[in-house]
Amino acid sequence: MGGPKPMRITFYRSKCIGCNYCVEAWPERWQMSKRDGKCVLIGAKKKGNIHQVQVGEYEREYNERAAAACPVNIIRINQ
Amino acid sequence: MLPQIQESELNTLKSKRLTEIMAPVGDWASLQAALQGGADSIYFGIEQLNMRARATNNFKLEELSEIADVCSKKGVRTYLTLNTVLYDHDLPLMKRIINEVKRCGITAIIAADQAAISYASRQGVEVHISTQANISNIEMVEFYSHFADVMVLARELSLGLVKKIVDGIRERNITGPSGELVQIEIFAHGALCMAVSGKCYLSLHTYNSSANRGACKQNCRHAYKVINDEGQELVIDNEYIMSPKDLCTIDFLDQVLNTGVRVLKLEGRGRSPEYVKTVTQCYAEAALAVEQGTFNKEKVAGWKAHLEKVYNRGFWDGYYLGRKLGEWSQVHGSAATKEKVFTGKVLHYYPKAKVAHLRIKARGLSFKDQILIIGEKTGVAEPEIKSLWVDETSVQKVEKGSDCTIRIDQEVQEGDKVYVWEDRNP
Numbered sequence: 001m002g003g004p005k006p007m008r009i010t011f012y013r014s015k016c017i018g019c020n021y022c023v024e025a026w027p028e029r030w031q032m033s034k035r036d037g038k039c040v041l042i043g044a045k046k047k048g049n050i051h052q053v054q055v056g057e058y059e060r061e062y063n064e065r066a067a068a069a070c071p072v073n074i075i076r077i078n079q
Numbered sequence: 080m081l082p083q084i085q086e087s088e089l090n091t092l093k094s095k096r097l098t099e100i101m102a103p104v105g106d107w108a109s110l111q112a113a114l115q116g117g118a119d120s121i122y123f124g125i126e127q128l129n130m131r132a133r134a135t136n137n138f139k140l141e142e143l144s145e146i147a148d149v150c151s152k153k154g155v156r157t158y159l160t161l162n163t164v165l166y167d168h169d170l171p172l173m174k175r176i177i178n179e180v181k182r183c184g185i186t187a188i189i190a191a192d193q194a195a196i197s198y199a200s201r202q203g204v205e206v207h208i209s210t211q212a213n214i215s216n217i218e219m220v221e222f223y224s225h226f227a228d229v230m231v232l233a234r235e236l237s238l239g240l241v242k243k244i245v246d247g248i249r250e251r252n253i254t255g256p257s258g259e260l261v262q263i264e265i266f267a268h269g270a271l272c273m274a275v276s277g278k279c280y281l282s283l284h285t286y287n288s289s290a291n292r293g294a295c296k297q298n299c300r301h302a303y304k305v306i307n308d309e310g311q312e313l314v315i316d317n318e319y320i321m322s323p324k325d326l327c328t329i330d331f332l333d334q335v336l337n338t339g340v341r342v343l344k345l346e347g348r349g350r351s352p353e354y355v356k357t358v359t360q361c362y363a364e365a366a367l368a369v370e371q372g373t374f375n376k377e378k379v380a381g382w383k384a385h386l387e388k389v390y391n392r393g394f395w396d397g398y399y400l401g402r403k404l405g406e407w408s409q410v411h412g413s414a415a416t417k418e419k420v421f422t423g424k425v426l427h428y429y430p431k432a433k434v435a436h437l438r439i440k441a442r443g444l445s446f447k448d449q450i451l452i453i454g455e456k457t458g459v460a461e462p463e464i465k466s467l468w469v470d471e472t473s474v475q476k477v478e479k480g481s482d483c484t485i486r487i488d489q490e491v492q493e494g495d496k497v498y499v500w501e502d503r504n505p
Binding site: 016017018019020021032033034035036037038069070071072 | 126127128132133166168169171172173286287288289292293294296
């Protein structure tokens with residue numbers, strides 16, 4: 001079908017250093033875990049070390065901001 | 080190549096030495112390397128709350144008991160670094176780590192954040208104050224003595240100031256929680272920051288990546304050009320204008336120990352196992368030589384030659400001897416004289432015959448080569464190749480793509496990597 005591809009966020013959680021910038025960029029999708037001080041990608045499915053979630057296109061701008069702010073470069077967004 | 084020391088001899092040397100040699104550990108192979116080098120204690124990070132969150136493959140919480148077991152069997156103390164800036168969401172993890180430290184019998188934590196210091200001290204976990212707290216005077220020592228028996232001083236002090244602090248502890252009788260006089264630890268070797276130790280915000284400022292959360296991007300290690308607003312460039316003969324050389328105190332270790340410092344800390348949790356082994360062994364030998372009055376120029380030259388083989392940015396004496404700032408490194412990476420080149424893998428070890436079966440993959444191996452075998456259990460083995468065999472035939476050289484066997488007394492493991500030391504032109 002010709003509609004826009006859904007946007008997929010990929011998050012390599014084990015390398016997270018818990019800096020909190022993604023949470024500040026888009027708290028609806030990113031949350032800090034009290035359990036281990038690393039970030040949680042809300043709604044994501046976990047495969048091994050990779051956490052992935054498909055979200056609406058309207059979130060793109062905010063998640064891209066989160067990805068750009070991430071100091072360890074572990075947030076990827078499909079084009 | 081430093082002579083491999085047998086374990087029995089290592090223990091004798093350790094028992095004779097008064098100075099504690101504290102080695103950096105970033106993974107299992109360098110932990111073994113630290114033990115082989117004769118470390119009295121090791122320090123390491125787990126999870127993300129340590130100053131090398133980016134630089135090393137940090138251990139996991141589940142591995143703490145194994146680390147404690149392996150080290151306590153060898154009589155080696157274990158210190159866990161918990162020394163980043165802590166945010167509110169880090170506090171539960173910080174507490175879990177400290178609880179786990181207590182449960183597994185890790186010797187102490189190294190901390191700078193008052194939240195970690197006070198929680199550990201409430202839990203009865205021994206605390207060492209990290210260099211991140213920048214202890215630079217006797218009253219700071221007095222303040223922290225309520226919580227800690229061991230303190231690492233700021234890296235920026237001269238030896239005179241270090242001695243004054245150590246003397247002050249005795250004069251004022253400053254004791255830690257154990258009731259013993261507070262012990263002072265200083266950095267003896269390894270990387271230095273261009274800013275006041277670790278208190279640098281360059282990386283946060285340019286990459287949003289905080290050095291104080293263990294994610295330093297090392298802006299200072301790059302070459303820079305100086306250009307004015309009219310586009311004219313100022314020619315500077317060394318473009319690495321912010322990259323300090325590495326600290327090396329081996330040639331004046333007698334003066335260092337003369338201050339009364341009892342613990343020598345070696346920097347390098349982000350560096351390789353052979354670096355850890357070499358640096359640990361050199362400083363262990365040098366400290367003993369100082370104590371026994373056999374420390375001399377010839378020995379220093381020998382140690383220095385070994386230290387130059389492994390990763391370094393060139394050496395200077397840090398701030399201890401009051402040199403003017405300006406000992407800038409000329410290189411981006413390492414100025415090591417040797418580099419290890421990957422050669423192949425260990426397929427099997429036959430303990431009875433003391434023979435290792437190797438697969439040579441990346442480059443040929445000759446009878447004259449100095450090799451290193453590195454692995455998680457093995458640490459760093461440096462066997463001398465006395466004979467090289469392919470099947471039943473003794474050979475001078477093995478081409479890549481074939482298997483060979485060598486005799487090696489130290490047990491190595493299947494899957495260990497084999498490297499050859501080659502000369503390097505930095």
